[in-house]
Amino acid sequence: MxxxxxxxxxxxxxxxxxxxxxxxxxxxxxxxxxxxxxxxxxxxxxxQDTKPTGEHEQWDIYAAPKLGLNLSNLPGIDGKVKLGLVGGAYVEVFLAKNIAIDVEMQYSHQGSSGVYRTINTTNASGVPTSQKYGPYDFKLDYINTNYIVRWYPWIDLPVSFTTGIHAGYIISAKAKLDNGTKHNLKDYIYKGDVAIPFGVSYEWSQWQIEARYNLYFRKLARNAEAQELMRNARNNMFEVTLGYRIKVL
Known part of the structure; x- marks a missing residue:
């Protein structure tokens, strides 16, 4: 063995x-x-060794990751502007030499801070009184899908203007008091939101810097419980991002 x-x-x-x-x-x-x-x-x-201009070949395709910061608040309640993170990626297809269509997936952290809630009541004697609660810090996290039309008006200048449709889906919504008390708002506000984006960008080498403002119309609160805290609040956001463009085709 x-x-x-x-x-x-x-x-x-x-x-x-x-x-x-x-x-x-x-x-x-x-x-x-x-x-x-x-x-x-x-x-x-x-x-890639590239010198961007305002003119491309039809059916050129680009892909680009992007990262940046946004400034947001919630018009309809008195609060301060919040600084948040925004990031994602997009694919761009040129339908003409100076017009392209972008489809973009994006994460954004939005909200507002320093928000106070005033409740008007009457005391036992029937005298009107008001109580002020706060400040609240509203933290809203969205996954966004953007459908963008990009227009290059000048042949020799890599500047583009954008607009389209911004569709957001809420993944987290919280209001936090200074004392640490948290309110989960996700089930009390609309899960989807829509905006019209307006942007301008400039390119050099493979880099692209873009400033974009999203114009929202929809109120966030979808029931009385949310309206008591959020009143007529809606989103409002301005973002600046830096992207890295890679020509795919």
Whole structure:
């Protein structure tokens, strides 16, 4: 039995050593070369030598991740402007030399801070009184889908103007008091929101800086309980993003 185990061990070691020698001698250089070529192909696809203008070829396709900051508040309640994060990516297709269509997925953190709630009541004697609660910090997180028309008015200048439809879906909505008390508002406000975006962008090399304002119309509160806290609040947002454009086709 010991002899069989010893022979098996020797055969296994010999086979393993032989495979290692084949791999080391015959394939290591090929694998290393393939990896280098793959890395170069990826780098060449991402880092492109380009000088953007206001004119493109029809059916050119670009993809771009983007990241930035926004300033938001909630008109309809008296609050301060909140600084938030915005980020996402878009795909752009040129329908003409100076007109493109973008489809964009985006996350945005919005809201307002320093909001006070005033409740008017009457005391036991029937005298009107009011009580002030706050400040509240409203934190709203959205996943947005933007359908954008991009227009380049000048051939020699990589400046574009945008508009379209902004559709947002709420994923988190909270109002937090200074003392730490939190109110979950997600089930009391409309899950969807719509806005019209207006933007302007400038490109250099593969970079694009864009300023965009989203004009909202819909009130957030969808029932009396939410209206008691949020009244006629609606979204309002201005964003600045930096994108990195990669020509796909």
């Amino acid at each position: 010991k002899r069989i185990l010893l022979i098996t061990a020797i055969l296994f070691m010999a086979l393993t050593n032989g495979q290692a020698q084949v791999l080391n001698k015959d394939n290591t250089k090929q694998i290393g070369q393939a990896v280098k070529e793959g890395i170069k192909d990826v780098k060449d696809a991402i880092v």
